[in-house]
Amino acid sequence: xxxxxxxxxxxxxxxxxxxxxxxxxxxxxxxxxxxxxxxxxxxxxxxxxxxxxxxxxxxxxxxxxxxxxxxxxxxxxxxxxxxxxxxxxxxxxxxxxxxxxxxxxxxxx
Numbered sequence: 001x002x003x004x005x006x007x008x009x010x011x012x013x014x015x016x017x018x019x020x021x022x023x024x025x026x027x028x029x030x031x032x033x034x035x036x037x038x039x040x041x042x043x044x045x046x047x048x049x050x051x052x053x054x055x056x057x058x059x060x061x062x063x064x065x066x067x068x069x070x071x072x073x074x075x076x077x078x079x080x081x082x083x084x085x086x087x088x089x090x091x092x093x094x095x096x097x098x099x100x101x102x103x104x105x106x107x108x109x
Contacts, residue, residue, distance in 0.1 A: 001022065001026070002026070003023070003026050003027065003030065006019065006022055006023045006026060007023070010023065015042075015046075016046075017043045017044075017046045017047035017050055017053070020039045020040065020042045020043035020046065020053075021039075021040065021043045021050065021052065021053050021056075023035075023039040024036045024037075024038075024039035024040035024043060024053065024056055024057070024060065025056055027039060028040075028056055028059065028060050028063075033060045033061075033063035033064045034060075034064060036056070036057075036060040036063075037057065037060045037061060037064060040053050040056050040057040040060055041057060043057075044057060044073075044076070048076070048080060049080045049083060049084055050080065051077050051080045051081035051084060051086045051089040051090070051093075052089060053077075054073050054074065054076055054077025054078075054080055054081075054089075054093070055074070055077050055089055055092060055093055055096075057073040057077070058070040058071075058073035058074040058077060058093065058096060059096075061073055062100070067100060070096075070100060071097060071100060071101075074093040074096050074097050074100075075097070077089065077093045078090050078093050078094060078097075081093065
């Protein structure tokens with residue numbers, strides 16, 4: 001789905017974590033990290049256990065040059081992944097955190 005269609009769904013009152021995740025991912029894929037942050041943040045506010053959203057939120061924050069927020073998102077995402085047994089997301093975010101802490105800011109995460 002494209003951004004316009006997703007935004008239309010949101011404007012009509014369909015505000016779900018899945019829709020917010022879709023919007024966030026679509027904006028991130030389109031290179032609009034600030035809009036991605038907005039929607040991914042709304043997603044995890046409504047569903048703090050959504051580990052995939054935490055993972056993308058950290059990436060979006062990193063693209064916005066906010067390393068502290070990226071670290072915070074990934075730390076929360078690891079906790080969410082552990083609670084839900086999402087080992088793959090947990091491992092990925094742990095790698096992102098290590099790279100962030102070791103190398104400083106890298107958009108290649």
